[in-house]
Structures are given as C-alpha cells and as structure tokens.
Amino acid sequence: xxxxxxxxxxxxxxxxxxxxxxxxxxxxxxxxxxxxxxxxxxxxxxxxxxxxxxxxxxxxxxxxxxxxxxxxxxxxxxxxxxxxxxxxxxxxxxxxxxxxxxxxxxxxxxxxxxxxxxxxxxxxxxxxxxxxxxxxxxxxxxxxxxxxxxxxxxxxxxxxxxxxxxxxxxxxxxxxxxxxxxxxxxxxxxxxxxxxxxxxxxxxxxxxxxxxxxxxxxxxxxxxxxxxxxxxxxxxxxxxxxxxxxxxxxxxxxxxxxxxxxxxxxxxxxxxxxxxxxxxxxxxxxxxxxxxxxxxxxxxxxxxxxxxxxxxxxxxxxxxxxxxxxxxxxxxxxxxxxxxxxxxxxxxxxxxxxxxxxxxxxxxxxxxxxxxxxxxxxxxxxxxxxxxxxxxxxxxxxxxxxxxxxxxxxxxxxxxxxxxxxxxxxxxxxxxxxxxxxxxxxxxxxxxxxxxxxxxxxxxxxxxxxxxxxxxxxxxx
Numbered sequence: 162x163x164x165x166x167x168x169x170x171x172x173x174x175x176x177x178x179x180x181x182x183x184x185x186x187x188x189x190x191x192x193x194x195x196x197x198x199x200x201x202x203x204x205x206x207x208x209x210x211x212x213x214x215x216x217x218x219x220x221x222x223x224x225x226x227x228x229x230x231x232x233x234x235x236x237x238x239x240x241x242x243x244x245x246x247x248x249x250x251x252x253x254x255x256x257x258x259x260x261x262x263x264x265x266x267x268x269x270x271x272x273x274x275x276x277x278x279x280x281x282x283x284x285x286x287x288x289x290x291x292x293x294x295x296x297x298x299x300x301x302x303x304x305x306x307x308x309x310x311x312x313x314x315x316x317x318x319x320x321x322x323x324x325x326x327x328x329x330x331x332x333x334x335x336x337x338x339x340x341x342x343x344x345x346x347x348x349x350x351x352x353x354x355x356x357x358x359x360x361x362x363x364x365x366x367x368x369x370x371x372x373x374x375x376x377x378x379x380x381x382x383x384x385x386x387x388x389x390x391x392x393x394x395x396x397x398x399x400x401x402x403x404x405x406x407x408x409x410x411x412x413x414x415x416x417x418x419x420x421x422x423x424x425x426x427x428x429x430x431x432x433x434x435x436x437x438x439x440x441x442x443x444x445x446x447x448x449x450x451x452x453x454x455x456x457x458x459x460x461x462x463x464x465x466x467x468x469x470x471x472x473x474x475x476x477x478x479x480x481x482x483x484x485x486x487x488x489x490x491x492x493x494x495x496x497x498x499x500x501x502x503x504x505x506x507x508x509x510x511x512x513x514x515x516x517x518x519x520x521x522x523x524x525x526x527x528x529x530x531x532x533x534x535x536x537x538x539x540x541x542x543x544x545x546x547x548x549x550x551x552x553x554x555x556x557x558x559x560x561x562x563x564x565x566x567x568x569x570x571x572x573x574x575x576x577x578x579x580x581x582x583x584x585x586x587x588x589x590x591x592x593x594x595x596x597x598x599x600x601x602x603x604x605x606x607x608x609x610x611x612x613x614x615x616x617x618x619x620x621x622x623x624x625x626x627x628x629x630x631x632x633x634x635x636x637x638x
Contacts, residue, residue: 176631177263180220184241188221188265191233195224206266209253210313211598212514214562216259219246219266226271228344228352228383234267235381236350242625247377249290249316253323254515255596257376261631267381269318275299276384284341284358286386289318305389308333311592312498318382323594324374328497331417331550332424332456333390335592340373344384348623358386371618376594377629379622393424393456397466398484398493401453401473402446406430406533406545408476409449410526413549415472417522421465423550425454430533430545433500440503441496446480452497454490497546504544504557511542511559514571516598518582519553519591528585529554532578539570553591580605595633603634 188196197203198221207218223234238245244264251258260266272288273295279285280303287296292314296307309320311327319325321343326335333339342356356362356369372380403409406428413426429437429450438445451473455465470481484490505513520528529547536543536556547554556578558571579589579602589595589602604612612634619626619636626636 219260249319252313255598257596342386345380395459424456426550436503520587524585
C-alpha cells in the first residue's frame with residue numbers, strides 16, 4: 162500500500178445517518194431507564210480497544226435484559242432504517258463496535274445468565290453478555306470447563322461474533338468448533354434459532370457457522386450454546402527462555418510436527434518479558450520466552466513435558482521452570498494475559514496499534530523474523546506475543562498519539578506484516594477479526610468473487626444495511 166493509501170486507511174470512512182427524534186422517543190417509551198442518551202454513556206459505547214479515536218458515539222444506548230428487548234430495539238431501528246451496533250464489554254481491537262454510520266448501540270452486558278448446563282452432553286447455553294471467566298466459574302463444580310481464552314475477559318457474544326480463539330486453540334480449537342447453536346435476532350427483529358445441541362448435523366445450510374465470525378453484521382446473538390470439555394486430570398505449565406526468537410519458533414514447529422498434544426504454547430518476545438517483569442514484579446530472564454501448558458493424565462503430561470524439554474534444549478532453551486500447582490500456573494498465565502497492559506504502561510501516554518496474522522506453522526519463522534526486523538529498524542517501541550502453536554501471533558506498536566508520522570509508520574509496519582502473511586499462504590487476522598482496520602486486507606485475501614458473495618448474503622439478510630454497517634467490507638455503491 163502506498164503512502165496516500167495508508168493515509169486514507171488511518172481513519173474509517175464516517176457517514177453518519179440521521180437519527181429521527183421519533184425513534185429516540187419510541188426507544189425512551191419502550192425502554193425507559195434502560196435507554197440512555199447521556200453523552201458519557203454514549204462515549205463509553207463509542208470506542209473500543211482499537212487505535213481509532215475520532216468516530217462520533219452512537220445516538221443512544223439501549224441496555225437489553227432479554228431477547229425480547231433486543232428484538233424490540235432492532236425492530237424499532239429497522240422501521241427507521243437506523244444502524245444497530247451490539248456491545249458486550251468493548252474489548253475488540255479492530256474497531257468492531259464503532260458507530261461509523263451513527264445509529265444506536267444495544268448493550269447486552271446485563272444479559273449475562275447461564276441458561277442451562279448439560280454436563281452429560283458437555284454443553285452449556287448462555288446469554289451473550291456473560292464473560293468467559295464468569296462462565297467458567299459457573300461450571301467449575303461439574304468437572305468441565307470452557308477452554309477458549311483470548312486473553313481479555315471478553316463476552317461470549319463478542320467472542321462468537323469475532324470467531325475468537327486464544328491460548329488454548331492449538332488443542333481445543335476456536336469458537337468456530339465450539340459453538341453448537343444460536344438464538345439470533347435478525348435485521349427485521351425476528352428471532353430465529355440455528356443449530357442444535359447435537360454434536361453434528363447434516364440438515365440444511367450451516368447457519369451457525371455463517372453467524373459465527375459475522376461481527377454483528379448479520380444478526381445479534383441472544384443465546385449461545387457452546388461445548389464444554391472435561392477438566393484434565395493433570396496440568397503442568399513450564400517456561401523456557403531462548404537465545405533468539407528463531408530458536409523459540411523452531412522449538413514450537415518441531416513440537417507440533419512431532420504431534421505432541423501440547424495444550425498451550427505462547428511466545429513472548431524480550432520486549433514483552435521486560436515489560437511483564439516490571440508490571441507483574443517477576444524476574445524472568447529478559448529473552449524470548451515460551452510459556453507452555455500440558456493437559457492429560459499424570460503420565461502423559463510428564464511424557465509431553467519431557468519431549469518438549471528435549472526439543473527446546475536442542476535449540477538452546479534454558480531456565481526451564483515448572484509450575485504444577487494452580488497458584489503457580491495462575492501466576493504465569495496472569496503475567497501473559499497482562500502483557501498488553503504491561504507494554505502500554507512501558508510508554509506512558511501511548512496508543513497501541515495492534516495487529517495479528519496467522520500463517521501455516523511451517524512458515525511461522527519466516528513471517529515472524531522479517532516482521533521483527535522491520536519493527537526493530539523502525540525505531541517504534543513494540544511488543545510481540547503469539548499463540549504460536551497454531552501459527553498465530555500479535556504485534557503491538559506503541560505510538561505517540563500526537564505524532565502522525567509514528568502512526569503512519571506503524572500502519573506501514575502493519576501492512577508489511579499482513580502482506581507477508583498473505584504471501585505465505587496465511588490470513589490477515591487469526592482471531593481479532595476484520596472490523597474496520599482490515600477491510601482492505603480481507604479483499605486481498607478473499608478476492609473480489611468471495612467479497613461479492615459476502616455482499617450478496619448481507620443484502621439478503623440485511624437489505625437496509627442496519628446491522629453494524631461499515632464493517633468487514635464496503636457495501637455496494
């Protein structure tokens with residue numbers, strides 16, 4: 162992408178649609194105190210964790226408490242052709258919840274109940290506003306757990322909308338594999354159900370898979386049925402430092418190619434380790450580090466760990482530290498999950514432009530090493546973390562928000578990184594989703610024919626283009 166293209170890309174196209182007063186009056190009449198037009202509330206719901214900062218907030222926020230609330234709010238918006246944006250906890254990173262065309266926000270955070278736990282079937286049905294930590298707290302007495310862990314304590318609705326994955330994906334898959342059924346409010350306010358509680362189905366189009374990852378552009382989730390997994394009999398975590406990123410990555414590649422059923426394997430670069438040490442008061446060696454976790458029987462966990470330790474030693478791995486108790490494991494994983502906040506605090510006042518890609522595991526070293534070299538040459542502070550067991554990694558560029566040159570340079574690095582991933586047979590986003598930030602890259606990755614098919618689906622399901630418009634791809638002119 163050349164310089165003018167990058168400049169255009171730095172902020173989303175904002176085309177606010179007028180919000181008729183009659184709609185605001187209707188919302189106030191139907192929802193009362195559940196509907197707010199206070200500027201502070203609107204501003205809170207007009208931003209996420211992305212680097213976009215100049216998008217006006219929605220005109221009103223509806224705090225839904227039931228499926229009927231969502232359906233009624235969407236139906237009113239539909240009657241006036243006004244955009245609707247769903248909101249969970251606002252942890253998205255690519256501008257998913259920004260009101261680029263105005264409209265109303267439906268906050269589902271109060272819809273946070275567990276509706277049914279079916280331990281015998283290894284499933285649970287929840288409302289979209291429940292967070293992953295609250296879900297696991299609710300099922301912990303069953304001997305089961307929900308393994309998808311994107312790092313942030315995101316809502317299950319948001320995780321479904323972005324097809325999230327995270328640290329456990331190498332063993333347990335992503336939201337795509339773990340969502341069985343949905344209750345969805347369509348663009349007209351109709352309530353439909355997709356999927357069943359059965360483990361598989363060959364009945365008709367797979368509407369559940371269509372909705373998972375649609376980023377709020379095809380419907381709003383009001384119930385979600387997900388798979389649960391048995392808590393492993395034994396869990397062991399380990400950290401290991403390496404002399405270089407390449408050595409760490411080669412260890413991961415060899416581990417995966419040998420078929421070792423490792424549950425988690427995270428790469429943290431030296432910049433991230435340094436920030437985490439300061440933030441979490443740790444004393445980790447400030448070198449590239451792998452954080453690993455093994456699940457299974459005591460014997461299988463021991464065998465897996467010994468195999469990986471042997472592989473790591475062949476690549477210069479050192480300072481193996483084992484964590485077998487829940488407290489020790491929590492300490493290590495908390496440090497990993499705080500890497501983003503630790504990095505941001507390392508440059509006070511900065512904004513973080515984050516990006517992620519995913520490549521075939523055999524090309525991971527190629528993608529990572531060149532991207533790190535470019536980031537080092539740029540002079541912009543950055544950090545690197547990755548769920549490298551499935552070829553997914555994240556770069557965060559810490560920029561001065563008042564320096565347009567830094568922002569443009571960070572976007573150039575982002576473009577180079579993503580283009581490299583595409584050239585290596587990968588994807589522009591492994592788990593963040595497209596939102597606003599990666600719309601151009603999706604067009605490159607999927608091609609014009611696939612984008613036209615997506616547009617046709619969007620037009621068929623949302624002819625007025627009211628569901629989170631301006632995301633994933635541009636509408637037809």
